[in-house]
Amino acid sequence: MCSHPNESISIELQQLQLDADDTTGRNQRTQWLMNSPEPPSFCNELINSVTETVLPQKNNLFSSNSKQCRAGVFSFLQGLFPILSWGRNYKANMFKHDLLSGLTLASLCIPQSIGYANLANLDPQYGLYTSVVPPLIYAVMGSSRELAIGPVAVVSLLLSAMITDIVDPAVDPTAYTSLVFTVTFFAGTFQAAFGLLRLGFLVDFLSHAAIVGFMGGAAIVIGLQQLKGLIGITHFTNKTDVVSVLKAVFRSFHDEALSPMNFILGCSFLIFILVTRFIGKRNKKLFWLPAIAPLVSVIVSTLMVYLTKADQHGVKIVKHFKGGLNPSSVHQLQFNGPHLGEVAKIGLICALVALTEAIAVGRSFASMKGYHLDGNKEMVAMGFMNIVGSLTSCYTATGSFSRTAVNFSAGCESVVSNIVMAITVFISLELLTKLLYYTPLAILASVILSALPGLIDINEAYHIWKVDKMDFVVCIGAFFGVLFVSVEIGLLVAVGISFARIILDPIRASTEVQGRLPGTTDTFCDITQYPGATRTSGILIIRINSGSLCFANATSIRERVLKLVTHTNGSEENTKENVHFLVLDVSNIMSMDTSGIVMLEELHRELVLQSIQLTIANPRLRVINKMKTAKCFDKLGKGWIFLTIGDAVDACSSLKLSDPSSTNC
């Protein structure tokens, strides 16, 4: 290569100059690294962390300027009552759409509300009450435009399954109803508190996979509960798991004189509803047909029973029904009973499940229309609507999946459709009272049954299986937990597996050897992912694949690193060059505890015994601050920390070259 002496010297000088530039640049970058901003004090960090969770947006409420202040108050009120902002732009032709979708919604809502009240072991009027007050409150405070508020199947099941353990509704219906209102009050309080404390992330604890599994299991359990009404069983079980319910059904076949009329009536109207749904799916213009089919079924079947007096021939009917406006239920709330803790727990579970369903449904429709739903604001709205509901004889309401879909396809423009629905339900409470007395229970069962297939999403379960096996375990865990044990256990299993997975992640931390990508100067990549990446001889670059270097993985990472060093020294016999430098890329590590620092110091000590220099590349702000606090650099050597892997490798290479044993031109 040394063709001409002068040329060679000039090149060498140039090279030296470049090297010097390199070194200066490198040193400067290391300086930047070492002089990164000081860490905030412990108190500041704590306050920041809390503030960030609780108040991510700083609003101008406490501004000094009085005009700004007034604007701040108004924007705060607008945030709390979104009706103030959209109400000013509301136009007549929007109301046309809302009126139509509100009426469609009401016709679906009336039979469903009665059915869900029945599922929740309550008298049917409570379902209708729940479709009056909460939608009105939500219309003022909520920000979703499509969400249809009212009782839903899963929450009704949860309430009946858990409160029945405390008080049997067959024995003491008044105490049971009081407990339901108290639970609703607690649920609303929890929801409002979560929203005000900006704990919206709590809803995320039920992952997508868990919801799919839980909904599927709950749908089957709810379907099985409908066997009671569909067959006309008198003595049913209070448990919800498959085994108990099937046992109860078989027992009733033996013990009770069942009238086949219930079954025939229920099934024929179920077929009618399913056929209308099929027609509605084929012809999108007839979307209203499946929506009004349940109400038509209720009216027709009730008239049939009333005219033929079938209730005297074994057909079970609703019987208990009280019309009129929602009565006050303030005096029914119990805050000093022996079951207060239990009731609060049920309230918490209902609050979370209700929020999860409403926010999941609301978000998916909001993202279709291209607007964003603030989880925390929704929580406050839901919370207030349930608190007010619990004072006006309503049980826990939330956003219903099936009715929201109907609302959407009916072309609703705003939450006004909820107001229309609430008024319609209220009018029917006044007018239909007499009629609903004769409604056969089998029809209510078939109305609920017809709504269930939408809750079972086999395609999504298959997609989850394909994409992420562990998520599928969560999904199937929730499904079988609900099916074979109980609703709470199903939820607990799903949340438990999800969190076990989060814990396992750092424990299973791995390491990967990095190499330089061909054609680049300082892009270093995993040599497994990019087989083309080449290793620099004498320098081993290892990246720690974990977000935190903590007690749970420090030892295993140290052992993996040392094994990689031994392995590299063993396999590189042909090149006859042992590892002299270990570059540890810690760019992934976001947090480190004392065990992590002890591990780095131990690793350094063990590498020194093998005469290998430990070099650290790209520590993050938190890591470098922690290392500074722990006086880690005094032990590791201050010069051995670099901003990039490239800098570290250059520094190691230049040190190797300056070694007298290296060859020269």
Next chain:
Amino acid sequence: MCSHPNESISIELQQLQLDADDTTGRNQRTQWLMNSPEPPSFCNELINSVTETVLPQKNNLFSSNSKQCRAGVFSFLQGLFPILSWGRNYKANMFKHDLLSGLTLASLCIPQSIGYANLANLDPQYGLYTSVVPPLIYAVMGSSRELAIGPVAVVSLLLSAMITDIVDPAVDPTAYTSLVFTVTFFAGTFQAAFGLLRLGFLVDFLSHAAIVGFMGGAAIVIGLQQLKGLIGITHFTNKTDVVSVLKAVFRSFHDEALSPMNFILGCSFLIFILVTRFIGKRNKKLFWLPAIAPLVSVIVSTLMVYLTKADQHGVKIVKHFKGGLNPSSVHQLQFNGPHLGEVAKIGLICALVALTEAIAVGRSFASMKGYHLDGNKEMVAMGFMNIVGSLTSCYTATGSFSRTAVNFSAGCESVVSNIVMAITVFISLELLTKLLYYTPLAILASVILSALPGLIDINEAYHIWKVDKMDFVVCIGAFFGVLFVSVEIGLLVAVGISFARIILDPIRASTEVQGRLPGTTDTFCDITQYPGATRTSGILIIRINSGSLCFANATSIRERVLKLVTHTNGSEENTKENVHFLVLDVSNIMSMDTSGIVMLEELHRELVLQSIQLTIANPRLRVINKMKTAKCFDKLGKGWIFLTIGDAVDACSSLKLSDPSSTNC
């Protein structure tokens, strides 16, 4: 800039050539990224994951060649019995050191063993038995050279505190002793099983901070238990928490006629032991003085009691003592009692605590002498030593901190010092039987008390406070849990806080804006950490600071990213250039679930509505494989994924330049 038309054209052509080169290189790198190795099938992944945990080293046991096979068997045996490898190099002058340190060890071990047996509510000979068999087994199977095996304070406390809840030793000493052996058997079985299944990482669940807090709390609790012997109380409490113990002590001052002789005897010898320790610390050559001081105290005080017949004047003595070789205890193991589950649980806790202490102590001394201790092998050795121990009247043994330190400073060379100690203890069991009958209980209390200060490490607790506040919470949680509730609750609190912290890490995931470092072409860094980094106008580079993108943080990360986009568009009014490209650096993300994928798709959809292109930089192997499986690229657009941030920024910039609205030369 366009000084000369020809020059300018040539520069432009060069530029174009360079751009073309850039583009080719970039495309090639993206190709590498997209063609990264296929993911292993689910079954393979599962098997690999299990294999990696259970068998990190593939040994050649099942090799085809018969010679290799024999060598493999021998190396396997060497792995199981390290004595086979070091025994061949053992030399006479090494034995000289081992003999000396073994004798020193025995002189400390005899009084400590009796004291710890007393703490465990067992007859004193069981402590000595435990110092005979387990050290011999460990000498054959263990790989630490310094670890002194025998009974230790914390495990003795654990045993007595937890088994006393099942059977009161004052009421039925035989049943109590049987339970202790059964617990020891379970502990040994668990330890061996953990080692064989290579679950060494279980020991790491007790973090360094938890151990510091737990040991400190346990030391105080043990010290308080010694008040019984030191004051000579007859009716003491079975509980270990500070409040109960102090209550019992004050009650005894009222109710019992306490002889001050016990207290005077105990305190004077405690002072003697502490003085010798002080001398030993000042003059390193006199290391043997504090080591033999306890034995000297026992012998002198016993002779004093024997000669003055002080036991008839209120001085409490050991009394029950049975000499001779360890009797068999096979018939005492109970596997069919009603408490089997409880006993297995205690065994598990003891197994983990014993392993944690032994491995922590063993590792710290091994790293001083520069060799490595394999946690899994140690677990197998400890497991077998406790199983054999439980069959030969020993209770749970492990590596003692205080005696290991004495062994080390006495200059031990190998585990032979343990053999010397075991033989010495065995001889003393034969000879000292008569003598030990008259040993005053107060002396045993002072021997234990003198060993406790080593367990309380205030300096380390202060260091933990300085480096990591959360670790300090773990430490103090364990400390107060042990002190005021019970030993198990203390452990549970520490482990619980540690895991809560692991769970909180991904939930608190943050995002950071990256900028180009001055003087570099494609080094992009956090602009908070490196205030000199500059942002490229029109391109927002965001890095996700989390090891996993999962259900727990997907929503919050999406909201943070969208907020950053809004904020940047708001603040960049002076440049009048809105964000057109969002580069999402996902290099930190090691794992992703279905919620993460849904989040990326939703983010893309919401950015499209703001006419911003989402670009993904540097996805890891697992992430890109998951995105491929979920067919994520079909939705995000295949061309918008790059290997480095630099590539992504270049691609975005060139697209912006080719825009007709841009200015040209």
